Amino acid sequence: MKVGFVGAGKVGCSLGMLFAETQHILAGYYSRTSTSAEDAADFTKSKHFQNLETLIEESDTVFITVPDDVIPMVWDSIKHMNIAGKMICHCSGSLSSKIFKDIEETGAFGFSVHPLLAVSDRYRSYQELPKALFTIEGNEHHIDEIKSLLDKSGIKSVTIDASVKTRYHGAAVMCSNLVVALVQATQDELRKCGFAEDQMSDAIAPLLAGNVQKVLNVGTKAALTGPIERNDLGTVAKHLDTFTGIDRDIYRILSIKTMEIAKEKHPQSDYSKLELLLNNQED
Ligand SMILES: NC(=O)c1ccc[n+]([C@@H]2O[C@H](COP(=O)([O-])OP(=O)(O)OC[C@H]3O[C@@H](n4cnc5c(N)ncnc54)[C@H](OP(=O)(O)O)[C@@H]3O)[C@@H](O)[C@H]2O)c1
DSSP, rough: OEEEEEOOSSHHHHHHHHHHHHHHEEEEEEEESSSHHHHHHHHHTEEOHHHSSHHHTTTTTEEESSSSSGHHHHHHTTOOOOOOTTTEEEOOOOOOOGGSTTTTGTTTTEEEEEEEEOOOOOOTGGTTTGGSSSEEEETTTHHHHHHHHHHTEEEEEEEEOGGGHHHHHHHHHHHHHHHHHHHHHHHHHHHTTOOOOHHHHHHHHHHHHHHHHHHHHHHHHHHOTTTTTTTTTHHHHHHHHOOHHHHHHHHHHHHHHHHHHHHHOOOTTTHHHHHHHHHHHOO
């Protein structure tokens, strides 16, 4: 199998490098700017292509690793080429393989192949890829070939239904990007308490890292501590009186979700007063 990439950015370079190192199956790169394709080809010891058609000709499997909004445009160019029997993949988390409109008429097979990982570096992130779970969705008759391609590079994958891709991607955003926002909210409030920038990391790291590790080890219910679980109405009321604006909204909404966990953990406890307090939206 020969794998070609359209889009020599972070995901294209990372996945290409992993395929090159583990299976020596790389055809090479085509990208919007030829310097990107050249750099990626140098990095992965593969070829760069000056035109899309030649890359497609020389590849059995094509990964379209361009920004999500550009995938339909690239597909519009590719679908008129001779692609019968080829596997066409994109790596978007929120889009499904259905973005490859009318692919049945071309004789090619479409897939979405998404790493559950923030891929932040064109040249280093490939080392992280085998730690990530990939989700695959697409042509049911050929999906095992994509699974096997990932398998051979040490990548774990699960199949997912096209209909849940948006929900799945939103869920992934909650435990990655939205955690960043939660840390930002914490820092903003600590700054108001007089913490200096160089104290932030010491203040936050044990709480954040300790919690993540505990949730991963024992699950959300067993990991939960704090005033919501303790049904400590007075403390929660004071927090709500202190915070304002978006930080108050974040605290209140996430406390409602936290209370759902607490209720399951302590079915004998009466959380109704806390529930009333948290559902009062007034600042
Ligand atoms: N980064 C992540 O954390 C991550 C994680 C999971 C999935 N994904 C998905 O992976 C895909 C790629 O994301 P990325 O982060 O790798 O993006 P990226 O680093 O911005 O790279 C996109 C690449 O596409 C190229 N490109 C743009 N328009 C093009 C066109 N019309 N024809 C050919 N090439 C074009 C760019 O070109 P030039 O460099 O040539 O200008 C760039 O190299 C997206 O679908 C994204 O949702 C990303």
